Amino acid sequence: MRAHYEAVPLRSAALITLLVGLLLSRTATLTHSQEVLKPLSIDQVGSGIYVHSGEIALMSGANDGAIANVGFVVGAKGVAVIDTGGSVREGRRLLSAIRQITDEPVLYVINTHAHPDHVFGNAAFLPPAVFVGSHNLPRQVMERGPYYLKSFRPAMGSLLDEVRILPPSVTVDDELQLDLGDRMLTLRAWRASHSDSDLTVFDERTGILFAGDLVFLRHIPVLDGSIRGWLKTINELARLPAKSVVPGHGPPSAPWPAALDPEKTYLERLQSDCRDLIKRGVPIAAASELAAASEKSHWDLFNEYNARNATAAFSELEWE
Amino acid sequence: MCARPVIVMAFAVAMSWSSAQPALPADSNDSWREIANNVFNGRPLADGSQLITLEMAERAEDAAIVPVTMRANLPAGDTRTLRSLTLVIDENPSPVAATFNVGPGVAMISTRVRVNSNTKVHAVAELSDAKLYEVDTYVKASGGCSAPMANNAEDAAARLGQMRFRQFIKTTTAPASAPREAQIMIHHPNNSGLQRDQVSLLYIPLFIVRQLRVWQGDQLVLEMDGGISISENPNIRFSYLPNGASMFRAEAVDTEGHVFWGEWPVEPTM
Numbered sequence: 001m002r003a004h005y006e007a008v009p010l011r012s013a014a015l016i017t018l019l020v021g022l023l024l025s026r027t028a029t030l031t032h033s034q035e036v037l038k039p040l041s042i043d044q045v046g047s048g049i050y051v052h053s054g055e056i057a058l059m060s061g062a063n064d065g066a067i068a069n070v071g072f073v074v075g076a077k078g079v080a081v082i083d084t085g086g087s088v089r090e091g092r093r094l095l096s097a098i099r100q101i102t103d104e105p106v107l108y109v110i111n112t113h114a115h116p117d118h119v120f121g122n123a124a125f126l127p128p129a130v131f132v133g134s135h136n137l138p139r140q141v142m143e144r145g146p147y148y149l150k151s152f153r154p155a156m157g158s159l160l161d162e163v164r165i166l167p168p169s170v171t172v173d174d175e176l177q178l179d180l181g182d183r184m185l186t187l188r189a190w191r192a193s194h195s196d197s198d199l200t201v202f203d204e205r206t207g208i209l210f211a212g213d214l215v216f217l218r219h220i221p222v223l224d225g226s227i228r229g230w231l232k233t234i235n236e237l238a239r240l241p242a243k244s245v246v247p248g249h250g251p252p253s254a255p256w257p258a259a260l261d262p263e264k265t266y267l268e269r270l271q272s273d274c275r276d277l278i279k280r281g282v283p284i285a286a287a288s289e290l291a292a293a294s295e296k297s298h299w300d301l302f303n304e305y306n307a308r309n310a311t312a313a314f315s316e317l318e319w320e
Numbered sequence: 321m322c323a324r325p326v327i328v329m330a331f332a333v334a335m336s337w338s339s340a341q342p343a344l345p346a347d348s349n350d351s352w353r354e355i356a357n358n359v360f361n362g363r364p365l366a367d368g369s370q371l372i373t374l375e376m377a378e379r380a381e382d383a384a385i386v387p388v389t390m391r392a393n394l395p396a397g398d399t400r401t402l403r404s405l406t407l408v409i410d411e412n413p414s415p416v417a418a419t420f421n422v423g424p425g426v427a428m429i430s431t432r433v434r435v436n437s438n439t440k441v442h443a444v445a446e447l448s449d450a451k452l453y454e455v456d457t458y459v460k461a462s463g464g465c466s467a468p469m470a471n472n473a474e475d476a477a478a479r480l481g482q483m484r485f486r487q488f489i490k491t492t493t494a495p496a497s498a499p500r501e502a503q504i505m506i507h508h509p510n511n512s513g514l515q516r517d518q519v520s521l522l523y524i525p526l527f528i529v530r531q532l533r534v535w536q537g538d539q540l541v542l543e544m545d546g547g548i549s550i551s552e553n554p555n556i557r558f559s560y561l562p563n564g565a566s567m568f569r570a571e572a573v574d575t576e577g578h579v580f581w582g583e584w585p586v587e588p589t590m
Binding site for chain 2: 058115116143144147148150151192195222224226281283284285288304305307308311312315318319
């Protein structure tokens with residue numbers, strides 16, 4: 001089922017939101033006129049495609065929550081932003097970076113999933129930009145958003161004051177194409193894998209795939225969806241005719257499909273260790289210390305996430 | 321048997337929501353006293369540190385699935401037995417995670433809970449002397465992307481009510497009457513009722529397993545009256561004494577009145 005997103009019927013609604021948006025953006029501009037924000041550093045990874053590579057770290061006030069890779073694609077009609085970062089401050093710095101490249105309007109803000117390091121910058125972008133995400137994204141951000149705002153408060157402090165939970169107004173059931181004028185982006189929603197709302201963005205002109213957190217490099221993969229789903233998705237992703245990938249965490253760009261190999265090795269190890277521990281009757285708490293322990297030296301932030309991944313994988317695989 | 325704990329739980333939800341806006345007392349002991357008074361009708365709680373243990377990791381790695389184990393460790397010669405264990409997660413929206421009434425010989429219960437924020441956790445045991453004994457621990461909620469709510473909505477609907485029962489066979493030369501362990505699992509989203517539907521902005525209704533019972537032959541081994549803090553796909557591992565019966569049976573009832581049940585033959589020891 002391939003859908004093509006029609007920009008035309010949107011226009012009348014967009015006019016209204018544009019007016020509201022102008023008012024809102026004016027307020028926002030006034031509030032923040034004192035602070036001159038440094039644009040995010042960006043790498044050009046292909047013609048008209050730019051990426052800020054996030055720090056391999058946990059979100060904190062010191063790093064603006066800028067730990068995920070965020071980027072944008074510039075077309076003849078306008079810009080598509082792919083993920084907005086871990087704070088409105090990061091989102092604004094991304095917008096400043098966009099403005100160094102082009103004056104074209106931001107037409108689309110695409111969120112690759114619901115995690116805070118990818119969506120907390122949304123409020124830096126206002127209508128008439130259209131927010132786009134997986135069909136599961138509205139549910140996930142609305143359910144989890146208030147919890148994330150509370151649980152990240154100790155680490156992020158007042159940086160979260162401006163964060164707004166903004167669900168997408170256009171959702172992708174399976175596939176959707178967005179026309180930027182001289183280039184077409186293909187968005188695809190995936191089964192529960194890294195999370196329950198994963199979405200990829202493929203630029204046919206350059207062969208660059210924005211994988212969101214379906215691809216991790218250096219940063220240990222984080223499992224918040226389904227380990228079996230993710231491994232299945234990896235096999236399907238490998239067949240996409242991409243030339244390079246922008247991972248959700250790691251370098252701004254990496255060769256395709258080789259970029260899938262490290263996380264595939266990790267997830268397969270995690271899966272087989274959990275299956276073995278389940279078979280042996282080891283309780284989940286003890287199993288979370290043991291599963292995938294052999295992968296430790298290959299990943300950053302291993303201690304922060306491996307036990308959590310093992311807990312999630314174990315509780316899923318128990319039902320096989 | 322189960323009606324009262326559910327009412328208590330609903331009351332606890334109301335309590336915590338109504339008190340969410342004004343500043344909560346900073347001293348977590350105060351919230352525990354208030355909860356304990358409500359749940360145990362003002363009955364005194366004695367120090368249980370010599371009789372029961374409560375095992376939880378210091379840090380909740382996955383906020384949606386935090387393993388917890390409670391054990392009765394009565395000293396040798398103590399003739400009292402365990403009647404029930406109540407698990408309370410003080411700072412959760414509805415603090416009473418579950419009450420487990422147990423049959424003869426049950427001395428260990430292990431399950432998985434949701435932890436919303438840094439919190440004290442209490443286990444309260446009632447022994448056959450009809451007295452209550454408490455122990456506590458402190459759990460830090462993990463940051464990161466983990467969130468204490470159900471994840472895979474489609475999967476949950478398709479497999480609602482599926483049950484699994486595992487018996488852990490000890491390959492030692494332990495006699496057939498020695499304690500053994502078993503695990504009951506039920507596929508259920510256990511929605512907390514605290515999440516809003518994004519379109520209607522109404523709260524998604526409470527949809528949880530409110531009672532789960534396991535029998536060994538005709539003897540009730542375990543009865544859980546569950547609350548919203550029990551993780552998606554409730555999962556309970558417990559110790560028991562074999563009574564010579566040939567079958568295990570389990571029955572679960574959820575808040576929409578669904579009744580799920582299953583039967584499994586007792587596996588021989590090796």
